Every structure is written in structure tokens, then in C-alpha cells.
Amino acid sequence: MINRISKRLLHHSIPLGSDFSHIVIGGGIVGIATAAELQKVKGNNVLLVEKNDSLGQETTSRNSEVIHAGIYYPSSSLKAQLCIAGKNKIYDAWSKGNFQVNLQKCGKWVVAQDEVEEEYLHKLKQNSDELGVPTELISTKKAKDLHPLIGANKAILESPTTGIISAHDYVLFHEGRFENNGGTIGLNSKVKDITYNEGNRNYSVLIESDGEQMEMTSDNIVNSAGLYAAEIANLVLPQESRYDYYFAKGNYFSYTPETPIGKVTTKLIYPCPNPNASSLGTHLTFDLGGQLKFGPDLEWLNTTNPNNIDYTPNPKNLKAAYEAVKTYFPAITENSLHPSYSGVRPKLLSAEENKKQFADFIIKEETNLPGFINLLGIESPGLTASWAIAEYIKNIYHK
Numbered sequence: 001m002i003n004r005i006s007k008r009l010l011h012h013s014i015p016l017g018s019d020f021s022h023i024v025i026g027g028g029i030v031g032i033a034t035a036a037e038l039q040k041v042k043g044n045n046v047l048l049v050e051k052n053d054s055l056g057q058e059t060t061s062r063n064s065e066v067i068h069a070g071i072y073y074p075s076s077s078l079k080a081q082l083c084i085a086g087k088n089k090i091y092d093a094w095s096k097g098n099f100q101v102n103l104q105k106c107g108k109w110v111v112a113q114d115e116v117e118e119e120y121l122h123k124l125k126q127n128s129d130e131l132g133v134p135t136e137l138i139s140t141k142k143a144k145d146l147h148p149l150i151g152a153n154k155a156i157l158e159s160p161t162t163g164i165i166s167a168h169d170y171v172l173f174h175e176g177r178f179e180n181n182g183g184t185i186g187l188n189s190k191v192k193d194i195t196y197n198e199g200n201r202n203y204s205v206l207i208e209s210d211g212e213q214m215e216m217t218s219d220n221i222v223n224s225a226g227l228y229a230a231e232i233a234n235l236v237l238p239q240e241s242r243y244d245y246y247f248a249k250g251n252y253f254s255y256t257p258e259t260p261i262g263k264v265t266t267k268l269i270y271p272c273p274n275p276n277a278s279s280l281g282t283h284l285t286f287d288l289g290g291q292l293k294f295g296p297d298l299e300w301l302n303t304t305n306p307n308n309i310d311y312t313p314n315p316k317n318l319k320a321a322y323e324a325v326k327t328y329f330p331a332i333t334e335n336s337l338h339p340s341y342s343g344v345r346p347k348l349l350s351a352e353e354n355k356k357q358f359a360d361f362i363i364k365e366e367t368n369l370p371g372f373i374n375l376l377g378i379e380s381p382g383l384t385a386s387w388a389i390a391e392y393i394k395n396i397y398h399k
């Protein structure tokens, strides 16, 4: 791993005269997967720039670590297509046995408590059928026999391809692919400014690394800066094309097991999402060590400055989380829940707009900025989709 980008690296120059063929901004799971995919292409010479001292420290390590099946989104959306493709890539690599990433294909239940939710589950089943993702409606009796502590009054939809994965291992997996193919990583390196050089058809990127500023040039830029991506995009976009953006925090609550975990469930448990919310609802997941947790909830933040985000989980939300969890885990007690951690979703639509329309991932090469690809609104299922997002970007460059 290279901690500091130095002028030494400039000998990698490619024919056009730029220092790199691609600079990928942001070393979360999406950035490192993309860098690894691009570096595989003969002739490419990719630099990944990350402002923190290691990869994957931001949203990539603040999520549920669920491999989503991809059943919730409209079939034409990037979220559906890239989630399913990303999931398949993970399980394919896993089944071949050469994938050093800890995961468990545990499956999940989406549970309905009344007629309205039951109808929603039937629609969800129909959507998964259309997408070709296996799901099965199971009887409340069968569910009760299997997991008597889980409350599902009306119906249960089982998704057998849902799983859990170590996000940390997954980052290391792509980091290994990238470095083995000769890619360059600059840690502690923050992108401060970007300029498009129309004459050379390349970009100058101002990077601050260990207190020093340096300029690197690249033929192409991938902006995969997560919560900072809109801010980075707006550095180069003309006023009229700039992005508005918002943040929505998700708080998690840990569980002091009054009931041994193994007795509660072997499946992840999701309620039916509230149709007016832009999240899947406070659900029950467990990590690879078997620790149960509940969340994330949805709390819109007042700030649009990612540096001002307070990740302390909000204890005021505990009561609402308890009420939500009680619907499908009636034996839970309020004092067995404890604020644990939080993650923040990058949003391009406001809370109000989110109620009215579906928000897809935005992955696009900007008009009049050749080779500049922005990735915006990469919220869930971005971890699952990351490898497929990487391939999608490679295909934009190498049609």
C-alpha cells in the first residue's frame, strides 16, 4: 500500500501525456471495486485517492452488511439491476471457493402484520418474480413452528438469496485485486479541486497529501466520494447543472440478549416498509459473529456539510425503534436496546420529494466533461451492488 502519492509515480505517464488514465476519488467499497475493475484493462493506469488513512472507513463501514436480494426496486432501475448483478458476482466468486470474504447466505423474511401489509407482500412477490429473484410466501404456521418468537400475523415472504457479508473483507478483496494489477493508492490524500483542460481533454486534480499540495493530471475521473460526491461534482459543473443534496441518518440499536440469539431467529427479519419512507424500516439483522442488532431508522439531517455530521446514534430515537421492533419481535423489552452506531445515506431528493418518487442511483458521464463520471446517491444497496457498479463504469469507458 502506498500512503503518499509522490512525483516519483509520474513515470507511469500514458501516451496522451496525463499522469494517469483514471483517477478514482474515494476509497469506499464502490471506489476500490471500480479502481480494481478499471486497472484490469490493458493500458489503464489508475490512481485511487482516499482522504482517510485506510479504505472503507465511511459509509462502507456504517451499514447493515446485508447482501440484498434486489427485490424492492423497479425492474428498470439501476438499483435493481446492479444489486442483482452485484449479489450474483459475490455468490459466484464464493461458490468457486477463491473468495476470502466472510459471508453467510442466511436468507430473510419480510413480515406482514395486517391486510394492507399482506397486499404489499404480494406485490413484492410479483416484483421479485418479474426480476427473476427467488422468493416464497410461507405460511404463518410454518413460520411460527420455525421461529416462535417472531411475530408475523398475516404473511411472510422468504428471500433465500439474502445474506450477510463482512464489508471490511470485501474492501480488502478488491484492494488486493487492484494492487496485484499494479494500481496506485494514495491514502491521506484529499481532492481539493478539479479543472477540465479543454485543449488537452484531460483533468488537473489538486490533491492535498500530508500537508503538501500537488497536482495530478488524468484523462478520466470517477467521482465515488460517497457523502462528498455532490460537493466534488459541483466543483466542475456549471452553476445550472449543480446537484442539490441531503443526508438521512440511520441509527442502529444493539440488543442485550435476554433471549439467546439462536432462539430468536436464523433469518434476517424485515417489516413491510412504510410507503411514505425512503428506507426499508427498522429491521432485525445479525452480524457474522451472531450479534443481533436493530436498525437503521430514518432521520433527516439539517446539515449539507458532510464534515458536520454527528455519527453519535440518537438516543431519542430508541423509543420509536422499540415500538417498530415490537411489531415483529413482541418479546423485546425497551431496556434491552441500546444506541449502537449510525450511518448516513447520501440523498439527492429531499424528505418531501422522496415520498413522491423513487430515487435511483445516478451514475453518469457528465455532458461536456468527457470521461468524468459522477456516482451520486449511492445509498443501499450500494455495498451489494458495488462490483456490478464497477463493471457498469468500466463498460461506459470501454464500450
Ligand SMILES: Cc1cc2nc3c(=O)[nH]c(=O)nc-3n(C[C@H](O)[C@H](O)[C@H](O)COP(=O)(O)OP(=O)(O)OC[C@H]3O[C@@H](n4cnc5c(N)ncnc54)[C@H](O)[C@@H]3O)c2cc1C
Binding pocket: 025, 026, 027, 028, 029, 030, 031, 049, 050, 051, 052, 055, 056, 057, 058, 059, 060, 061, 062, 063, 064, 065, 066, 067, 068, 189, 190, 191, 192, 224, 225, 226, 227, 228, 229, 232, 249, 250, 296, 342, 343, 344, 345, 346, 378, 379, 380, 381, 382, 383, 384, 385
Ligand atoms: C444506514 C445504512 C445502511 C446500509 N445498509 C446496506 C446494506 O445492508 N447492504 C447494502 O448493500 N448497502 C447498504 N448501505 C449502502 C452502502 O453502505 C453504501 O452504498 C456504500 O457503502 C457506499 O460506498 P461508497 O464507496 O460509495 O461510499 P463511502 O464508503 O462513503 O466511500 C466514499 C469515500 O470517499 C472518500 N472521500 C470523500 N471525499 C474525498 C476527497 N475530497 N478526497 C479523497 N477522498 C474522499 C471518503 O473518505 C470515503 O472513504 C447502507 C447505507 C447506510 C447509510
